[in-house]
Amino acid sequence: MSVKDAQDQFRLGFLAAVEDAERGVVGGLLVTNRFGRPLEFQCTTPVKPNRTQQILYGPTLRPYLLAEVIGRTLLDKVSVKPHLVLIEADELLDLRTHVDMPVASFVAKPAKDDESILRVGQQWLAFHAEYAVDRTAVQKRASQVPDTADLKEPFERIREALTETLKGPAARSA
Amino acid sequence: MDDVTEHVDRLVTRSATGDDVVRGPHFTSDALPVTDDVITVDCISPSLSVSTDVYAAGLNSALQRWSKVEPQSVSLNAIVNVSGWKPPKPKVLTFGLTFPEAVTFLPSAEKKPDEDLRPIAPPKPESEPATPAGSTEAELLGVEMPKKPLTRIKPPKDALSLEDRLFYLLQPPLQTWLAGQELIMPFEPFPYQYEGIGWLFSHSSALLADEMGLGKTMQTITAIRLLVRGGQARRVLLVCPKPLLPNWQREFRTWAEELPFVVVEGDTDRRKLTYTMPGVPVLIANYESLVRDFAAFNEGEFPKFDLVVLDEAQRIKNRTSRTAETMRALPRRRSWALTGTPIENRPEELGALYEFIEVIPPNGTPDLKQLQTLAKEFILRRTKDLVMKDMPPRLDRDEILELSPGQRYAYDQAEKEGIVHLNELGDQISVQHVFELVLRLKQITNWDPLTNESTKLDRLDADMEEIAASGGKAILFSQWTKTIDWLASRMEPYGALVYHGGVPTKQREPILDQFKHDPDKHILLMSYGTGAVGLNLQFAGYVFLYDRWWNPAIEDQAINRAHRIGCKSQVIVTRFICKDTIEERIDRVLREKRELFATILGEGDNLNRSLSLNASEIFGLFELKARHGKGTRTIGPKPPEAA
Numbered sequence: 001m002s003v004k005d006a007q008d009q010f011r012l013g014f015l016a017a018v019e020d021a022e023r024g025v026v027g028g029l030l031v032t033n034r035f036g037r038p039l040e041f042q043c044t045t046p047v048k049p050n051r052t053q054q055i056l057y058g059p060t061l062r063p064y065l066l067a068e069v070i071g072r073t074l075l076d077k078v079s080v081k082p083h084l085v086l087i088e089a090d091e092l093l094d095l096r097t098h099v100d101m102p103v104a105s106f107v108a109k110p111a112k113d114d115e116s117i118l119r120v121g122q123q124w125l126a127f128h129a130e131y132a133v134d135r136t137a138v139q140k141r142a143s144q145v146p147d148t149a150d151l152k153e154p155f156e157r158i159r160e161a162l163t164e165t166l167k168g169p170a171a172r173s174a
Numbered sequence: 175m176d177d178v179t180e181h182v183d184r185l186v187t188r189s190a191t192g193d194d195v196v197r198g199p200h201f202t203s204d205a206l207p208v209t210d211d212v213i214t215v216d217c218i219s220p221s222l223s224v225s226t227d228v229y230a231a232g233l234n235s236a237l238q239r240w241s242k243v244e245p246q247s248v249s250l251n252a253i254v255n256v257s258g259w260k261p262p263k264p265k266v267l268t269f270g271l272t273f274p275e276a277v278t279f280l281p282s283a284e285k286k287p288d289e290d291l292r293p294i295a296p297p298k299p300e301s302e303p304a305t306p307a308g309s310t311e312a313e314l315l316g317v318e319m320p321k322k323p324l325t326r327i328k329p330p331k332d333a334l335s336l337e338d339r340l341f342y343l344l345q346p347p348l349q350t351w352l353a354g355q356e357l358i359m360p361f362e363p364f365p366y367q368y369e370g371i372g373w374l375f376s377h378s379s380a381l382l383a384d385e386m387g388l389g390k391t392m393q394t395i396t397a398i399r400l401l402v403r404g405g406q407a408r409r410v411l412l413v414c415p416k417p418l419l420p421n422w423q424r425e426f427r428t429w430a431e432e433l434p435f436v437v438v439e440g441d442t443d444r445r446k447l448t449y450t451m452p453g454v455p456v457l458i459a460n461y462e463s464l465v466r467d468f469a470a471f472n473e474g475e476f477p478k479f480d481l482v483v484l485d486e487a488q489r490i491k492n493r494t495s496r497t498a499e500t501m502r503a504l505p506r507r508r509s510w511a512l513t514g515t516p517i518e519n520r521p522e523e524l525g526a527l528y529e530f531i532e533v534i535p536p537n538g539t540p541d542l543k544q545l546q547t548l549a550k551e552f553i554l555r556r557t558k559d560l561v562m563k564d565m566p567p568r569l570d571r572d573e574i575l576e577l578s579p580g581q582r583y584a585y586d587q588a589e590k591e592g593i594v595h596l597n598e599l600g601d602q603i604s605v606q607h608v609f610e611l612v613l614r615l616k617q618i619t620n621w622d623p624l625t626n627e628s629t630k631l632d633r634l635d636a637d638m639e640e641i642a643a644s645g646g647k648a649i650l651f652s653q654w655t656k657t658i659d660w661l662a663s664r665m666e667p668y669g670a671l672v673y674h675g676g677v678p679t680k681q682r683e684p685i686l687d688q689f690k691h692d693p694d695k696h697i698l699l700m701s702y703g704t705g706a707v708g709l710n711l712q713f714a715g716y717v718f719l720y721d722r723w724w725n726p727a728i729e730d731q732a733i734n735r736a737h738r739i740g741c742k743s744q745v746i747v748t749r750f751i752c753k754d755t756i757e758e759r760i761d762r763v764l765r766e767k768r769e770l771f772a773t774i775l776g777e778g779d780n781l782n783r784s785l786s787l788n789a790s791e792i793f794g795l796f797e798l799k800a801r802h803g804k805g806t807r808t809i810g811p812k813p814p815e816a817a
Contacts, residue, residue: 032346035350036350037273037351038345038346039272039273040270040271042268044268044269047266049264053264068263069263070266074268077268077270078270079272080272146353148353150350153346153350157343161344
């Protein structure tokens, strides 16, 4: 396999976070190749909103933290850029408005054909409504991912890794 | 009255001018008791003009002043400056980890799948309708299929840095990794093998001590494959006994078809060149040549390896042997040892293996408790009973045979003369003298050279007739190549094949192949030394132990050539024991040793007992008493050596 081929291989980003009651939210981004083998991992130190932010953001605080603060920071920082970012909660789809790569969340298998939903591996993906072009872009590469691939599995790895980072003394709050 | 005067006195004080002055309160009629006496009271009126100081704060005058209001016209279109406030974005620090680039190899040429192997995803029959696009099997069936448990790689305890721990935690489950996407697996490993692969992958120092037949070779090759493919190792040196070289080559071709390997062979210059040759991920060498080759390099010039694997690592149990010293001196980053018998004779033998995998200091002598503590972290041992509950059983049967008249005469004569000779030696008698007699008697129980009579052969012949008639295959083990050659001509009707140290290495693999595929070859005659380790003969349903080895662990290794993963039916193990001979006595001792062996591996209480026969025991075979020494001595023949 040439270097160019390797660069063209479909790369997936998995964005997840874990919350620690005392220290706040820690976010992690795992970039893998199309088979799920890790290429790069980036995580944040714990982020804890102050009282002012809690009051002002209200119920939008969590999406703001996860998408705009953590997600955007991690995607800026990662050196191996993914071709698709996967998230578990569709409330974070707005991350798409802050980054220039497709973002998708998991949905249940549609009862009938739905043009906005795409199957990759074992899962069905929904994209941001304002970025219809994302589905087309991902569809071109989706066949590189094996049909048997479980795209939810890497989130387990991230959560385990983030829990590990919280154990260490390095996990100081920002 | 006195009371009244006193009361007035308290109220009236004398002023500075000498006048009495009344201090309040004012008198009231209640204040004084009413009496009939007339009291004269001087009253004075104090002045009411009291001077007070008032501070001029200006407030009063300000309150009295009228406010001044000046109305002003403002244009509603005017620009008004309003100061804004936005909550600051929290500062986020990040921590990153980049994984090593994987090594890629040229795809191997397509080939027909071996019919003996079970592919992970077998091709569907042509008649089966194709799965509609976008539908999984479970979806089509309308049921939720139970998920198989996944094997995750755990970080080793000695991985202290966060980077190291995250490296292992973020690896995909082995089932996903080996699901035939990036790495083709000829057939799916068993769950305990996944566990072993993951354990090896994450351990720099490891002793894989699975019982024989559980697939140590496959687990090791797959773990090496993951290390190489994951960029964790680029140069691996695998060391094994010489007879097992073809076996490892075959297994590498089966389990890691894309992984190039080179066997270190040829003349000295070629071998030296092979060690230094760049771009070869795996080198396979044998112990004997490696010891010589290492010595041929100048100090510090031997190339460094990312991983050194010792197969049949019990070879280095003697720490002071040249082999052990050489293996320990190999420059390396990771050390793995493979053996089915980590303890052959004494628990202390583990110390030599620990020293190789560098978990104890040089010449360290851990006590039993330390050995056990280290075992928990650095040894992975599984037995067939634990992991292969559905494996066909092994049926052991002891054939107690009467010696033929000719054998009996020869045996009795030899024993009588031998004991007389031993007694004549007096204080000069040694274990070696007794041992020589044991060997001679054992040979007579195999067959009498004078009359060529053999009760064991007669029994074997009867059994083989039945086995051959049913199309079965049997393996026979003996201690002596001479016995094997003698048997070969007599087992000719059953297509006997011979496999022992006298057979040139290049001819051995074809012999095994012929035994496997030729339906007319029903029996393979092997020596313990050459055939007991590393061979996969699970298609044989019968094992004969024509004579007994000194160590039950070696016997088990021999039996497990047939009773191992892949065997489809039960394995019948027959031990020939001649009645009223030295064999019965040895059998009794071997049974006791076997029980002790099990006790140690089961971490029982008898860890400090030696498994070797001591002088008293060997003398006891002839009801003699040891004259010298009480300690443990190794009295068996030399351990199985590579031919």
